[in-house]
Amino acid sequence: MRIDRWRGHAIAAAALLMAATLPAAAQDAATIAAQGNGKGAAPCQTCHTPDGGGQASGGFPRLAGENAAYLQAQLDAFASGTRDNPVMKLQASALTEAERKALAIYFSRMPAVATPDAAGTTPFADPEHLGETLATRGRWSKQVPACVQCHGPGGVGVGADFPPLAGQSANYLAAQLKAFRSGSRHNDPMGLMRNISHSLSDRDIDAVAHWFAAQPFPPKESRP
Template sequence: MDRKFVISIALLCWPLTVAMSHAAETVITEGQRIASSGAHGAAACISCHGAKGEGNAAAGFPYLAGQGSAYLLKQLNDIADGVRPSPVMQAIAKALTPDERQAVSVYFSALPHPFDAAALAADSDRPVTERGEWLASRGAWDKNIPACNQCHGPAGTGVGTTFPALAGQSKNYLIAQLRAWQTGKRSPLPLGLMPAVAYQLSAEDIEAVSSYYAGLPVSARAAVSGSQK
């Protein structure tokens, strides 16, 4: 291909690239404002989900940092529309405009995960012994339950913008979401898998797999913390 032609195309595309970059920065800035200050009288996201979107496990508030923007946006829309019941979140989600929900979703998705995903993925090669880890990494095919990691990634570190990370989420939060799918209180999400999977899980299974994912990042977080000192 002619070099001058390639250069001409690059020069023509450059203003568009700059404009797109500026637009993305504007969206993230708006999302950060909503996250830190709230909007239209709604509480700031960080008051429950942490200054860096790291969540509050003790209170059962999930972390949002690094989760896919499409996933976060769907949850806000579902909560606002009453598809996903949430007494705490519904008024907040409804107060935000569609553009504001998009902005805050993009902002949180751009933040780093509150754990070392590479360390967790490497650690996933250990022998599987406990029930929760077995369900996460192998599934239970006698119940037609696929491994959680098949959609949620190695050690539950998330996949793409749609399948959220599970590693390090509050145990109580994870239990509550699985029970919500069992009772039809959360939308099916991609491929409609979650209600079918959750329905097959026993109370013991839910306890085990939730405990497993909740406990995963402890060593990874310690490693990250140590490396930053």
């Protein structure tokens, strides 16, 4: 009897200790990322890779080290349809709000990495430095500000509002610019990216996407 009571306390204490070191939400997020949630959401890492770095060829973005509030806003946008993507709509709609939040935090805490071969396996020919010019100076004749004014120097990202573009695959970045331009992605605050993308040609988009994909991420200064 006394031993049973002691064991009961010991188990309760062990459970408390585990809860203190590994919050339930974090456990759930790691499980969903690796195995799915058993309710229609597939394992995130199948496409976004176990280290969260993404895959350039499939257009699967890096999630590792991105801002948690930004990631959560994107999952909500896929679910509500303000960001129209059939693959991610399926995933996001199968997650509860709490799961979306937990996954956003989980991926944001992974060490930041660049997507492997982000700029593609064959060099992109840009002899006139169109990509770099758009990124760092913009095109004022068409009211296109320099991308780095919002996305930070080298496209490293600024806070929750301006996602990093550096080291994100050219495939993915170009797809997003085209999605803003066509309006299938219309979750950007004040239509900022829709306005800018309307003034960009396909060639502009490919050039600027390749330039940002080739920028170092995480930026050199922030490496330990």
